[in-house]
Amino acid sequence: MNTRHFSVWPKNLPRSITRPVTPVHHNLAVSARRYPDAVLCRFYDSPLTYGEAWRQVRLLAGFLQQRCGVRRGDRVMLVMQNSPQFILAYYAILRADAMVVPVNPMNLTEELRHYAADSGARVAFAGQELYPRLAPLLAEGALEQLIVAAYGDYLEGGTDLPLPDACTAPREPIHERGVCLWADALGAGLEPAPSQAGPQDLCVMPYTSGTTGLPKGCVHTHASIMATLLAGALWFRSIPGGSLLSTLPLFHVTGMQGCMNGAIWNGSTLVMMQRWDRDTAARLIQRYRPATWTNIATMAIDFLANPRLGEYDISSLERIGGGGAAMPEAVGQRLIDLIGLPYMEGYGLSETMGATHINPPDRPRRQCLGIPIFDVDARVVDPDTLADLAPGETGEIVVSGPQVMRGYWQRPEADHAAFFERDGRRFLRTGDLGRMDEDGYFFLTDRLKRMINAAGFKVWPAEVEALLYRHPAVQEACVIAAPEARTGETVKALIVLRPGHAGQGNAEEIIAWAREHMAAYKVPRVVEFVASLPKSATGKVQWRALQEREFAARP
Numbered sequence: 001m002n003t004r005h006f007s008v009w010p011k012n013l014p015r016s017i018t019r020p021v022t023p024v025h026h027n028l029a030v031s032a033r034r035y036p037d038a039v040l041c042r043f044y045d046s047p048l049t050y051g052e053a054w055r056q057v058r059l060l061a062g063f064l065q066q067r068c069g070v071r072r073g074d075r076v077m078l079v080m081q082n083s084p085q086f087i088l089a090y091y092a093i094l095r096a097d098a099m100v101v102p103v104n105p106m107n108l109t110e111e112l113r114h115y116a117a118d119s120g121a122r123v124a125f126a127g128q129e130l131y132p133r134l135a136p137l138l139a140e141g142a143l144e145q146l147i148v149a150a151y152g153d154y155l156e157g158g159t160d161l162p163l164p165d166a167c168t169a170p171r172e173p174i175h176e177r178g179v180c181l182w183a184d185a186l187g188a189g190l191e192p193a194p195s196q197a198g199p200q201d202l203c204v205m206p207y208t209s210g211t212t213g214l215p216k217g218c219v220h221t222h223a224s225i226m227a228t229l230l231a232g233a234l235w236f237r238s239i240p241g242g243s244l245l246s247t248l249p250l251f252h253v254t255g256m257q258g259c260m261n262g263a264i265w266n267g268s269t270l271v272m273m274q275r276w277d278r279d280t281a282a283r284l285i286q287r288y289r290p291a292t293w294t295n296i297a298t299m300a301i302d303f304l305a306n307p308r309l310g311e312y313d314i315s316s317l318e319r320i321g322g323g324g325a326a327m328p329e330a331v332g333q334r335l336i337d338l339i340g341l342p343y344m345e346g347y348g349l350s351e352t353m354g355a356t357h358i359n360p361p362d363r364p365r366r367q368c369l370g371i372p373i374f375d376v377d378a379r380v381v382d383p384d385t386l387a388d389l390a391p392g393e394t395g396e397i398v399v400s401g402p403q404v405m406r407g408y409w410q411r412p413e414a415d416h417a418a419f420f421e422r423d424g425r426r427f428l429r430t431g432d433l434g435r436m437d438e439d440g441y442f443f444l445t446d447r448l449k450r451m452i453n454a455a456g457f458k459v460w461p462a463e464v465e466a467l468l469y470r471h472p473a474v475q476e477a478c479v480i481a482a483p484e485a486r487t488g489e490t491v492k493a494l495i496v497l498r499p500g501h502a503g504q505g506n507a508e509e510i511i512a513w514a515r516e517h518m519a520a521y522k523v524p525r526v527v528e529f530v531a532s533l534p535k536s537a538t539g540k541v542q543w544r545a546l547q548e549r550e551f552a553a554r555p
Contacts, residue, residue, distance in 0.1 A: 005371035005440025060092035062190030077124035217409030296456035376401035
């Protein structure tokens with residue numbers, strides 16, 4: 001095992017921890033019993049207590065089992081924006097002994113169709129504003145039951161904070177076959193059967209993509225979910241009764257684990273907002289005094305750029321950190337100058353359900369992934385031979401640990417490419433190129449796999465290309481990253497038009513079509529028409545050459 005980082009290990013923390021063998025939903029049951037009147041989440045200004053949350057979770061789980069026919073190991077889709085209902089639906093699915101399939105609410109019907117078909121989910125929870133995107137799946141039989149929630153139902157007593165339209169919309173009556181309103185599901189008053197789930201049962205399946213086009217499900221058990229939520233709480237010595245600002249999307253593994261699940265383990269309070277707004281974030285900090293804020297670098301950059309920041313009291317913050325993209329050094333220094341806090345960076349994947357590396361709280365380094373956390377063996381290897389490389393040498397980062405997924409859902413060929421055995425351990429190939437220094441800190445240097453980081457959202461070029469090929473004028477497409485001042489990178493598509501369409505290409509039309517067929521963060525912001533794409537001797541598009549040319553052409 002790589003132990004080089006033990007020399008900078010956080011003081012008074014064990015290097016290995018014992019994890020509970022209870023299922024994840026047991027954490028909410030315990031916190032509800034311990035702190036029934038404590039606030040689990042404060043949605044803008046509206047509180048939901050632990051006791052009331054657990055009561056509603058049980059009723060929703062009973063509805064899933066008795067009315068929707070959900071059984072142990074079934075997959076249930078969760079398509080919602082940040083809200084109390086997201087938390088309740090997530091834990092209700094687990095309490096019903098089923099598996100959560102969290103889906104980015106920005107996805108459109110064609111993308112949602114893939115998640116339903118691939119996972120085999122027959123039932124879904126959805127926000128009311130997303131119902132039109134899921135209705136076609138009900139009509140064609142891809143889904144059998146949809147439970148629809150109006151976020152405004154959990155906003156009580158009013159607020160002076162600006163609210164997104166999805167929060168202010170009144171509850172709509174929907175009488176279509178297979179649709180049940182959230183309030184009616186609760187009103188059915190059904191209790192679930194005793195839970196049978198154990199540590200190796202299916203728990204959560206986030207989707208990721210990569211070089212193979214359509215997204216793949218990452219199979220996580222209760223044990224692997226428990227590994228990162230507990231590790232994060234212990235690493236930062238979180239204590240019961242604290243509070244944290246929750247601005248990351250909960251469908252994403254960092255928000256799910258670092259915010260929602262970690263807080264529930266501790267009996268802490270989530271100070272929640274549905275959509276990012278820097279003034280609202282500052283007002284919530286001033287009003288409810290959270291000590292912790294986990295975010296992505298682009299949120300922190302926007303927050304610090306607010307010319308009104310000095311008007312707010314944000315002195316309660318004791319820790320700010322996150323991942324998704326490196327924090328620029330100048331912005332990190334501004335954070336220290338303004339607030340007196342370093343930005344605590346970490347590193348993880350959907351395949352690891354969050355962090356495998358975090359910076360030591362007492363010795364963080366800038367633009368650094370951190371060190372391997374509890375029981376993680378992380379190494380840098382030669383991408384071709386998989387031989388271990390020495391400190392300072394650049395290679396592929398590989399990880400072995402209790403948070404690594406069981407594998408890709410029904411993709412044995414992808415598992416074969418993603419895993420290898422070494423020293424009696426099963427290692428995951430991350431596809432990220434990096435180096436480890438003499439002290440055991442890891443640094444990201446490049447990507448082995450194709451991925452675009454657009455404001456913290458991972459965009460997989462092969463998936464965007466697969467969608468673009470459905471356009472009647474597109475003969476070939478290659479998607480690459482283009483530099484962008486605000487987000488770091490944006491999506492660019494190089495397109496060869498079909499015969500008969502040459503000379504008639506219209507970038508605006510392609511972009512408009514893409515907006516109708518894929519989530520907004522995947523839509524190419526730049527479209528360039530080319531006569532041909534460079535190919536290798538085997539006929540593969542040489543995307544890396546195009547990518548290198550793109551970055552070389554920009555100052």
